[in-house]
Amino acid sequence: MSWDEWEQLKADAASRGTTRMRLNRTSSAENGGDAAGGLKSDKKAWTKAGEDTKGLQDGLGKALGKLADGQSGPGDTTGCRSAAAQKELYDSWKKYVGDVNGRCGKLGGLLERAGHDLAMTDGDVKAELDKIKAEYHDTVAVGGQAKDR
Known part of the structure; x- marks a missing residue:
């Protein structure tokens, strides 16, 4: 050509x-x-979403306190299968609710930072979300599974 x-x-x-x-x-x-x-983009919307997400920690903290109060009686669980199972369930829920509490704090903080700055790229926000996801992966189900039986 x-x-x-x-x-x-x-x-x-x-x-x-x-x-x-x-x-x-x-x-x-x-x-x-x-x-x-x-x-x-609306800075107020991002900031409010972050504050609301972090605000979930108040209720989760109260739930953890009530969970601990309800667990305070059993003491030594050796020799009693139902007490041992109840302790295992308590430990599982304590970890799970604690992780949800931590996840709300980190996610809320990220949303607030993104709202205040509006300087983070989509890639930066995704990378931060991936870090949170890796740190707080869901727990494996405990109840109903045969253990060493």
């Missing part, structure tokens, strides 16, 4: 009025962007 043919192909394509692709913003305000078509 000669240079003239290439120039003619480019001119033909330009004259057809091809649409341009815009990857850095939405196409209109109806899609959640502003009137100019840009993306929009």
Whole structure:
């Protein structure tokens, strides 16, 4: 293909009025962007989500306290299978509720930081979420499984 043919192909394509692709913003305000078509984020919404998520820790802390109060009686569980099973269940729930409490704190903090700064990239937020997910993986079910029987 000669240079003239290439120039003619480019001119033909330009004259057809091809649409341009815009990857850095939405196409209109109806899609959640502003009137100019840009993306929009609300710092207050991010911060409120973070505060509310961290606020769950109050109720979880109370639940952990009540769980500990309810467990205070049994003492030594050797020789009593039902007491040993109850202790195992308590330990499992104590760990699980403690992990949920920790997860709420870390996730809430991340949401608050993202809201205050709005400087974190999507990749940074995803990386932080992945760290939280790796640290607080769900516990394996305990009840109903045969153990050494």
